Amino acid sequence: MNEDKLIIETRQLCKNFGPTIALNHVDLKIYRGQITGLIGENGSGKSTITSILAGMQPASSGEMFFKGKPHKPSTMIEGAALGIGMIVQEQGYVSGISIAQNIFLGEEGRFRRHGIISRSAMVKAAQEALNNIGCNDIDASWYIEQIDLQDRKLVELARVMASNPEVLVVDETTTALSQRGRSIIYDIMRRMRDEDKAVIFISHDLDELMEVCDRMVVLRDGNLITDLDKPEFEPNLIKRHMVGRDMGEKYYREDYDGTVSDEVVLDVDNVTSGSGLLINFSMQVHKGEILGIGGLSHCGMHELGKVVFGEEKILTGSVTHVPSGQKIRDARHAIKLGMGYVSKDRDHEALVLSASIRDNISSAGLDKINDGPFILPNKEKAYVNQQVQTLSIKCASINQNVQYLSGGNKQKVVFGKWIGRDCDILILDCPTRGVDVGVKAAMYALIDDMKRQGKTIIMISEELAELIGMADRLLILKDGSLAGEFQRSRQLTEHEIIECMI
Amino acid sequence: MKKSWETIRNYFPIFGFVIVVVFFSIATKGAILSGTSLQSLLNQAIATALVSIGSVFVFGCGCFDMSMGGTLCMTAVLGGYAGIASGSIFVMALACLATALVLSLLKGLFAAYVEVPLFIVTIVLGFVLSALVLVIMGTETTILLNDAVKPIPSFNFTQMSAINIVALAGFFIVCVILFNFTALGRKVKILGGNPVTARQTGLNSVNIKLISFIISGVGVALAALVALLRIRSVGSTYGADMGTDVMIALVLGGMPLTGGPRTRISAGIIGALTITVLNSGLSMLGLDLAIIQIFRAVIYLAVVYVASMTYRTNLLPR
Amino acid sequence: MSKSTRILKNIVITLAPAVIVYLFFLLITNLFGEPGFGVGDNLRVIGYNMVYSGFIALAVSYNLTSGRFDFSVGSVLILSLIVGGNIAKEIDVPEPFGAVLMVVLVVLVGMLCGLISGLFYILLRLPPMVTSLGVAMIFEAIGFALFDSEGLRLYTRQDLLIWTKPQNSFILLALVLIVLIYLLNFTKFGYNCRSLQTGQKNAVEVGVNEKTNSVVCYIIAGGLMGFAGIMYISQNGIIAPQTGLSSSSFMMNAFLPMFIGNALAKYSDRNIGVIVGAFCQACLSSALVYLGAGPSMQTVMNGVAVMLFLIYVSNNYKFALHRAWREKKEKALGMTSAAKQ
Amino acid sequence: MKKFLALLLALVMVIGLAACGEPAGNESQAPASAPAGNSEAPESGEPVAEGPELSADGRYPAETVKIGFVNYDTTAQQFLSLQDYFDYLDDYFNFEIMYSESLDSAEAEFAFIEQCAAAGCQGIIGYYNEGREESVKLASSLGMYYWGQGQDPNVQEACGDDPYYLGSYYVGNADYEYGKSVIDSLVAADCHKIIVVTGGKDFGVQMFIDRYQGMMDAIQEAQDGGYDIEVVYEVPGWPGTEDFTAEQTSALATDADGLASALSALMWIQPISAAGKMNSIKIAAVDTPTADMVDLMASGLFVGVAAEIPDVFGLGVPMIINAVQGYGEEQRNEDGTAPLIDCGFWLITTAEEMEYYSEIEQEGGTWCFDADDVRSILYDYNPELTLDDMSALYSAVTMEEIQARR
Structure with a gap:
């Protein structure tokens, strides 16, 4: 690409959060008239670099140039004013206010006519913004709660497009959208490129x-590995760059025997979940099996994990713990029956960030380390240190706050909670999300050991390679119901699975 | 840097207390450290300390209780009535305990099952309880233990201080054990830190909240009993500003009002002692009344700012 | 539903609580208590209480809706009256302007107090409840120290105390409401208030300046407490300084109107809703007098009313959820039976 | 570890108890023994050159006497006048007052008394007494004199013979008398339908209960005497709450022609003028004389003000000084019990009286009992002083009697 089309350039851009390095001296060039894809595993720094560009957070060091001039936005409004619009995966909208105000959040001053901000002018402009991204059916005067999650993301898109940016950043938003939403975004991207x-x-x-x-x-x-043009796109090559070593190396499980005892441990019978994402779903989990569950992000697999653990209310059907014959009522009951649950949203659901490693790990095993009503500190220390050893958690001391740990170590602490309890059924929801490659390998080895110890593992993941590598049996979900089942085998390829996913 | 900052932070409240004591020792030329003064400081601090220590559990697990004033007054009044009717300290103690536990249990059930902004509800509850005491007492507005059926033994100044020590040390030790050496303390810290994680770790939030409120009820009962024995009478305005005193004491003790992992049992006792030394030291200086109140406000804000230096968010706190 | 019927519906819903409460208590007092509720003199009292408690509830609402609990409202009322009133007392100005000058002075001092407590809040960055305790103590002490603790005595100055006459109080209220409705609905400040209230993290991330917004809220609250002070002094003619945080009792009659206001905000505007709430509370307190309830019973009834309303407001989303749950359940049962055939 | 540090801290504080054994307060003054003290009689009137030894700045007694003052409302007009009175006495007598903040419960009162002991006070003036005889016993056990709250019979009966209890002013049951005289002044002003303002009666404040009782008995007596009088409305509480305004308005809606207030009635002037009844209602209240009230009396709106004389509470200073100087024995009744000094109070019914009283009761005023009067009841200045002299002096409170003394 010729240099006069250069719109954004970063030189030696760095960013670190406490001990973890998110960006490591990145030199990136973005050109006009081109859709540039940023790809990498979770925690590779792709979201970090774009959030710095858009002004959501400052860089630790290095420079950025936008249209040739030095670029250091301090807020997203400043970024948007300069012409960089961004939509993110998490909730970007503000609840409790109208769609129109969401679209012009922070810029309501634009509609001031002789001292009065006219609401009707804002609603009209908002409706225009919605129409020009093809959402004529959404009424800008409604409250944002009146539309579903998917359309709220489109409202965020409308907000970004309303300040007609010269650079549009789409950060992992398509997975959260329905088919219609995804095609709207693709059209906008192509239109931006053509303009x-x-x-x-x-x-x-x-x-x-x-x-x-x-x-x-x-x-x-955090490192920029390679830069490929469209003709050079080749899946395996890109994947090797992403993962950094040959697929064949020792990473997932070695053995390929998928045989498992046919004793059923959990029986999910015709369950429809409260959130409506699981419809008439049934499955049986066998003892000592690694059951993989895959699918696109909103296929209902995360809800399945919560339903089995009793965290999500069930509309109809039931989840029965076969050995005890009891229907699972809630999380407490499931834990009593020897189950454990590692949530996908680690920082908000699986850990207490402001507490120490010791408090977090011992919180799940309080009934394991007490003598009668009392808990002796040294017994608790021993229990926690044992987990820290087995999982080799890097930390100054067990009294250190969890929030200062790296992503990988935080995940180890969560695992420590349940391994300490010695549960025999473990539900893992995206266990290796946002974790660096080294820790991933350790996680897989750990899951392998647990299987050998006869524990049952339900592993929910958005990474197909992980599922193929680890699972004895693999269930694929699509729009809340079963789309396909695969046995563990050497010949199993991602291609076959993707067919029934989409 | 992380580790050392952590330990320094835990000792901030004690530094605050020592600074206040040293300051007033100099200002009152040592008068505050005389025997009488120490005894009187203990007598004044006893009620706030007992109630604050009990409330550490309530604030620790993320709940909020500003109605301590009304609860304490109701407990002391009903305890006083029982004392007069029976003439025995034991029955009076039982009545105090029963009233405090019933009120705390109601608040606990309310906090556990009804989803509502607790800090507004408990403030209003405080006013309502104080008004209810007036309705119960009707015209005869002060209860005197002297007109009890059988004479209730009275205690002189020194005996009273002995009772105070036993009550304070006893309750403090029990709470230290409950908080640090049983599962309850850890559960309170986790529930206060992140209720969702607590649920997914299998902690029963209803039980934790109920037990916390019951412990705070015991603290209130003890405080009411000690006050009845010491003053031998109780008026309808007793304990009026205990609600704010407990909150100030816990914050001076270095505990965040939202609870969570930084909850400390010692916050109750240190905070109560700090505020008592502050109040009595100021009145001992014999300054003009307006200056006393401004001085108290400034010292209070300074110590609170120092004690809570640790948990800053970029969003303005709510 | 056409636009005009929607506006009509909103107006009806906004005013409905006031009419229902008024009629309900009219019925009750005539049946059980003595007659005389809500007519003639008592109607004037209800009007006064509505305006007086309305100003306090409006002041509290600008901070509490964004989660900032403020103990210092009472002390701001007293201090602004003592300073503003005593200054106005010294300046002699022809007949009607004296009273207006006093309003201006008292409200300005109130806004200054609001600014000070706002600055305390954003500089110390402590939970607002904790900071406002210290600020309340300081304002009370200043009020006590000034004018050698005599507070403000205007009972000999009838010319300044004209604001309790119904028409004057309603002019004051109308003026304040117009300004507040303009601020909350037609200015950037108003839009920021709403976005910061429910989406603090996202709004701040996008670049909404929370610091200036909260200080402006404190200034508005201070000014409104000045107006409440004007109503107080016009009714009683004298105010004594308070000490020992006893000024926080002024807040008690702010809760009910504020929560009713929040509930009605959707149908019209929060400020109007708060005034409707204040009218309901004024009816409640007057009715209790005619039912012969003593002052302590009043506090109990008022407190219980606030708690019941709070429980309803914080839990009524559950009723909607429950209904939706039942519908989904039937739909799901329908589907499973269909799947079974 | 930190938990034990906190516990250790609390215990160390209390070890101070064991270390100092008996409370330090009471070694210094042995109440019983009379000091040597020279005995020649100083002439009355001008402070005599020799006579008792004075402090460096010429004030009596030589060492400063520290007195604690228990107060319930720091903003009450009477307390403000009393502070001015003590500042006036401070120029002549070597004493120091430690004022309490607004106390609202017996527990707060106990705490303040203990603080006074720690600060080295030698006496307590019980201007406010919620703890009744327990407060006196506490002060005595801490080695401090206690003066005040005479009208409470069980205080007198329980602590009468405790050497540390110095007795009190005695206006009969003061508050009861004030209530009675408020009604008497309304009867004198020919009022028939009375609004009674009860203040803190329903809130459990003893002084308001006594005043209310006094009013009811006075009304009963007037009715027995054939005078047509009835209570048309009772208004409880204080301004600021919604129900007070409602009660106030409906009270003024009645055809009442008299208002009897157990507390300051200044807060009724504006509502009465708003109701346009300035000349159809007469007010009698319990309050402290101030300059503002002079024209209110002149206008006929106020017909009677029962006023506690601030100086009467000042009697505590000379009595405590006498005790500290060792005259505890002389200052007791024959049977050794603490004396009740009869004191008068003012029932002000004319503007002229109000003007005189408000002038003397303010900063720079000549007060009801000036420095010479106080000196006349100090044993060091007047050895043959008897309790009857004290009662005679403190009962002579009318305008004429004060002018006679000057």
């Missing part, structure tokens, strides 16, 4: 990127 503007598209779904992007940049552990 000679720039688009940065972030996803970890390789096929989607290969289809949409003109150029792709691969990131791994």
